[in-house]
Amino acid sequence: MKAWLTEQPDGIRLTLHVQPGARKSEVAGEHGEALKIRLAAPPVEGKANAALLLWLAGCLQVPRKAVSLLSGERNRHKIVAVTGIGAVEALARLLPASSQA
Template structure:
């Protein structure tokens, strides 16, 4: 299973490449955006609130604890890279299908 917006490492960690739209009306997955998955966040991009909301949303969507999702890069950018522990590639791929 190969999607260009996520990669599965040998150790089981999954890396997600995301394009974030903060300040949206509601938090939702908006489909593909080039080589990234676009997520709209209701949280504003102020004081790390959007990043916190993103980590919480991804964890809840995948049925994981928030501690299983780590922001690897893009703290102040719309393009973010997350590392997920404990999810399957199939579960991550379903984010686009749902």
């Protein structure tokens, strides 16, 4: 399993390195022990965090309320919890997106 993906009893936990202000939102590979996400939203007043959670929900095909930011509100390094999805399913949905980059 990947270092940035941890299976939890109710879902998964993702360790992310987020780069706001990109041209488009996409998975950009791995950054150390984190999954790197390029995010189209600017890092202004929580807009990037809101956009990140919405984008992750769409990418993982879970409801927006299933995705929550656990830490890193004002940091590029973030930990996100996603309920209702397993690690294998999450990998299959996140990594095909990175191979299209």
